[in-house]
Amino acid sequence: MGILFAGPQLEFEQIREQWLAAVQQVAARGVFVGGQAVTDFEAAFARYSGSASAAGVGNGTDALFLTLKALGVGPGDEVVTAVNTFVATVEAIHHTGATPVLVDCDPDSYLIDAEQLIAKLSSRTKAIIPVHLYGQMVDMSPWLSIARARGIAVVEDSAQAAGARLEGKPAGSVGGAGCFSFYPDKNLGALGDGGAVVSSDESLLAKVRRLRNHGGETRYSHDSPGYNSRLDALQALALSMKLERLDEWSAHRRQVANCYERHLADIEGVVLPAHRHDESHVFHLYVVRLPAEARENVRRSLQKKGILTAVQYPLPIHQLPAFRHLGYGAGDFPIAEFCSQRIVSLPMHIGMDEEAVAEVATQVKNALTLKPAKINGG
Ligand SMILES: Cc1ncc(COP(=O)(O)O)c(C=O)c1O
Secondary structure (H helix, E strand, O other): OOEOOOOHHHHHHHHHHHHHHHHHHHHHHOOOEOOHHHHHHHHHHHHHOOOOEEEEEOOHHHHHHHHHHHOOOOOOOEEEEEOOOOHHHHHHHHOOOOEEEEEOEOOOOOOEOHHHHHHOOOOOEEEEEOEOHHHEOOOOOOOHHHHHHOOOEEEEEOOOOOOOEEOOEEOOOOOOEEEEEOOOOOOOOOOOOOEEEEEOOHHHHHHHHHHHEOOOOOOOOOOOOOOEOOOEHHHHHHHHHHHOOHHHHHHHHHHHHHHHHHHHOOOOOOEOOOOOOOOOEOOOOEEEEOOHHHHHHHHHHHHHOOEOOEOOOOOOHHHOHHHHHHOOOOOOOHHHHHHHOOEEEEOOOOOOOHHHHHHHHHHHHHHHHOOHHHHOOO
């Protein structure tokens, strides 16, 4: 018996009967893309996210891309974002024709460094994308008023942070727009791909709605060339059902994180993540730092015990072949480069309990203290 890394299948068990019954009703109506199930979810998600409206889209990458397009971001513009993010954040910028401008992270929280972000703003900056990485919200207060004063849009990449609230404000409601991914292992995950944009700027969301549907809000009206990126009804049903459980699941994830903190605290070589110990972190991932030379050995040892881990992400954006053309080099983002060689994500999901956390911690400790030869049975 092992320990799962993430638990979308456990979440499905909680909605299985309710969802299957609802699917039958949708199937009987024959509306599989858009329709009432989607508008109901959009209304519930907007309310939950503290925003006036939400627009369901095909995935989180499109949520970012369509929002940037709706803001008029394009060639000649710069968009400032974190160097340590999932590639999708930067792909979305790239495909608008704008230039991604990357910023290093804080070594303790892994979130975008506020001072360096401010230093990277220029007369060409059209938008900032703070990434609420691993489920922890970026505190935007050091630079939000600067962005507003300069007319720079703020688009929160909230793909990993559904359910997080910083000083009572939900992820996605602090800047001008929030972009979510409902990829199955996200904190609010669909049973396939899905995404949403939330905003209180109705005209921005109206543009996103046109762009997601071939440039028109109604069938065969095409005001401008658009795209096809819609949320389907079966995903919307699952998302509405899971949304009702999201706060309970986020609380569970925070408890698991507290548990990790207790069990890992005294293990030499393990650096725990910094956070505010409030609702601003929903622990999409529980990421610790290990000595670089020990990481792969620890991961292998855990895997042998059936404990799955991951590295999010092995290379910062500037070191990916896809973005070498941006012209950054080794050493340009020393913190992200340092962390990428040391971070490891431990199992985190709604099925974790104290016993599972204790087992992970024991195995991490053993792997760090036993010599590799012994672990390999030699
Ligand atoms: C930070 C971040 N941004 C954007 C995305 C893109 O979301 P999707 O996979 O739904 O396109 C993800 C998803 O993995 C993500 O983690």
